[in-house]
Amino acid sequence: QQPVQSPQAVILREGEDAVINCSSSKALYSVHWYRQKHGEAPVFLMILLKGGEQKGHEKISASFNEKKQQSSLYLTASQLSYSGTYFCGVLQGAQKLVFGQGTRLTINP
Amino acid sequence: GAVVSQHPSWVICKSGTSVKIECRSLDFQATTMFWYRQFPKQSLMLMATSNEGSKATYEQGVEKDKFLINHASLTLSTLTVTSAHPEDSSFYICSAHPQGGPSLVTDTQYFGPGTRLTVL
Numbered sequence A: 001q002q003p004v005q006s007p008q009a010v011i012l013r014e015g016e017d018a019v020i021n022c023s024s025s026k027a028l029y030s031v032h033w034y035r036q037k038h039g040e041a042p043v044f045l046m047i048l049l050k051g052g053e054q055k056g057h058e059k060i061s062a063s064f065n066e067k068k069q070q071s072s073l074y075l076t077a078s079q080l081s082y083s084g085t086y087f088c089g090v091l092q093g094a095q096k097l098v099f100g101q102g103t104r105l106t107i108n109p
Numbered sequence B: 001g002a003v004v005s006q007h008p009s010w011v012i013c014k015s016g017t018s019v020k021i022e023c024r025s026l027d028f029q030a031t032t033m034f035w036y037r038q039f040p041k042q043s044l045m046l047m048a049t050s051n052e053g054s055k056a057t058y059e060q061g062v063e064k065d066k067f068l069i070n071h072a073s074l075t076l077s078t079l080t081v082t083s084a085h086p087e088d089s090s091f092y093i094c095s096a097h098p099q100g101g102p103s104l105v106t107d108t109q110y111f112g113p114g115t116r117l118t119v120l
Helices: none
Strands: A004-006 A009-013 A018-023 A030-036 A043-049 A054-056 A061-065 A070-075 A084-091 A097-099 A103-108 B004-007 B010-013 B019-025 B030-038 B045-051 B067-073 B076-081 B090-098 B115-119
Touching: A004 A084, A009 A018, A018 A084, A018 A103, A030 A061, A030 A070, A043 A061, A070 A084, B004 B090, B010 B019, B019 B030, B019 B090, B019 B115, B030 B067, B030 B076, B045 B067, B076 B090
Parallel strands: A009 A103, B010 B115
Antiparallel strands: A004 A018, A018 A070, A030 A043, A030 A084, A043 A054, A061 A070, A084 A097, A084 A103, B004 B019, B019 B076, B030 B045, B030 B090, B067 B076, B090 B115
């Protein structure tokens, strides 16, 4: 089942913070975050694993709440380059990722 | 590390023709490759999972005779859209799951730049 992301869209001024949430109706073992700019492929940001391990981006942080079956991506002091659509992906099976519907982030100067 | 290429980056074809899209992992070997399609302003929808040396696994609703997948090696997978029609126009993206590597996160997938297919 597809994870649910919220909000669907966010508009910020440069320097402001944002939080993007990803919820699943099924038990989560890992959550994968990607950012996609228009017309380009998704770029891997980070992965959060059960047990609290994180791998990936240095300037973007995230949390993983296994009990709530939810992950949140924290974008602090946003830069113009952060604009794009953010997708969370959850594993179904060994390697298959199912992605949320996306959160469109717009950063204005 | 973790560079995935796709070729072509865009293609325009006539209805009824076949189009082949290549997906290559350039600096790592991939145990598994995946093919997605994405319509404008929508999420990525998995079409099939491709494993080297074996038949691809297709998602429900994806016609395997229409979308032929061949995984020739640990670095190459191809998707052929046969007898393409205008409704097949979309952004096709492949991804690869690394077999290993010193600077790679092996628990996730790395995406190619995508191929925009337009069928007239």
